[in-house]
Amino acid sequence: MKRLWNRYKDNILIIQESYRVAGLCVKYYGGFRVRAFLKALRFTWETKMRPMEALEYGAFSSGARQYSDYLSKRTCSVLQSRLNPQDWFWVTEDKGIFQSFCDANKIQTPKCLALLFRNSPGISSGRPVPATKSAWAEVISRLDLDKVVIKPCRHSYGRGLLVPLLREDRIEVNNIKFDSAQELANYMFDLPELTSWIVQERIQSHSALSEFSGTKHLQTMRIYTHVDKRGKIFIIDAFLKVIGGDAAIDNFQHGSLGNFIAPIDIESGQLESAITRSPDMLWYRFDVHPRTKRKFQEFTIPLWEHAKELVIKNAECFKPIRSLGWDVAITEDGPVVIETNMRWDPPNWNPETIYNVRKVLENPDSVFAK
Incomplete structure (x- = not known):
């Protein structure tokens, strides 16, 4: 009933x-x-x-x-749950647990500087951090804030992300100004829906990517991997999240931030025409970055082969999870895993990508690595 x-x-x-x-x-x-x-x-x-x-x-x-070319988030989640054990959900979806998992398996990620919890002790530099505002402030005051990023452990789509900047002895975070580390700590501690935070070193994109988009902010790739019936791992599809405006994050959010999606040719690492959505809900493709006037189809992801090796090698560590969406940054020193998700949204914005992804999700034991 x-x-x-x-x-x-x-x-x-x-x-x-x-x-x-x-x-x-x-x-x-x-x-x-x-x-x-x-x-x-x-x-x-x-x-x-x-x-x-x-x-x-x-x-x-x-x-x-046509209707059959779309995959709902609900259906995608059901298909993913048939491939990925739900008992492992927080291994990828909690950034603190994910960081510890990666450290234990020597997976390249940004260095963790602190884990802060509102309801229990955290850790920084190997020492416990009490669950108090003053203890959080002490940790924050020791950081070089221009070189860190602060993330909620259990939020997605870039929500709650803090990118602090020092401006004339004040801390500026997402257009909010704080006079001290204590004020920033109070702000973080008092956010009702966020009870845990991870502080990481701030990663810089490879200079070729920064020059292509004309931004200093981090731009990452989304790479989908799958474990076939024989246990072999392969890449299903990939795209670059391109910053198009002044946003500090590369999350797409259906184009609402002024960002784009540029599909990546898996074999060569070359970009295809970018995709975004207009304010009146119309999707369209274009060939030239509006800020730099660089052509997408003439740009190849630097160190692309290394990025492919990184996700294929480290997907082994996440077994029995079979379907993963990786966010990978390319730096001057090589590719770095920013996060991995066992529950990711269907990429309906591109018919080729959604076709490739859906084919594997619906027929996981009929598609094999080459």
């Missing part, structure tokens, strides 16, 4: 969401709301994709692909 009631409530929410999305479709694309409403309901029924999720992927625009 409870299951039926929950399904009923979910259906009501989908109807309400479809009606709101229909109004947005009329705003962005024109047409009639009733027709857009029925289209949203049908799309959700056939793909299991929420109406707002579908709108963000441009599924209701005139240039949308």
Whole structure:
């Protein structure tokens, strides 16, 4: 009975969401709301994709692909759960646990400078850090803040990321200014939904990547790996997260930050035309970076072969997890793993990428490494 009631409530929410999305479709694309409403309901029924999720992927625009070309986040999660043991979830999804796992397995990651917990002692330089604001402030005061990044252990999409900068004896973090390390510690400690933090050295992108996009901020690649039936590991697909504007992070977030996605040819490491979304929910491709005027198709990822070797070699350490999405940075000294996810969002923005990913997720024992 409870299951039926929950399904009923979910259906009501989908109807309400479809009606709101229909109004947005009329705003962005024109047409009639009733027709857009029925289209949203049908799309959700056939793909299991929420109406707002579908709108963000441009599924209701005139240039949308056929329904079967989209993979909902819900379906993707179900397929991933059949490949990846859920008991290992926090190995990749908690940045503190992930860091300890990588350190134990000698996987190249940014150096961990501190782990801070609100409800229990943390650690920094091998010494315990009490769960107090003053202890956190003491740790922060010893750091070279222009060379660190502070991340919530259990947030994703770059949410909660702190990139501190020293400006005239003040600490500036995401346009918030603090007069002291104690004020920054108080701010972090008092955020209600964030109870644990990891402090890492700040990684710099390879100069070739920085020059290509005209930014000093870190740009990473997403590389998908799969363990086939024989236990062999191979790369399914990859793309570069390109900073297009003044954002300090490279997260795509459907183009809302002004960033782009540039698919990578797996064999050569060469970029393809970039992809992004306009404010009116239209997806499009382009060949030239708007800031630097560099052509995407004339740029090859530096140290690409080393990056491929890095993920294939270290995917062995994560077995029995079979499906992983890696965020890898290319530095002057080589590739570095920023994070790895066993539950990653379907890349519906590119038909070729989603085809490759879906083929493996739906037929995990029928696709083999070369």
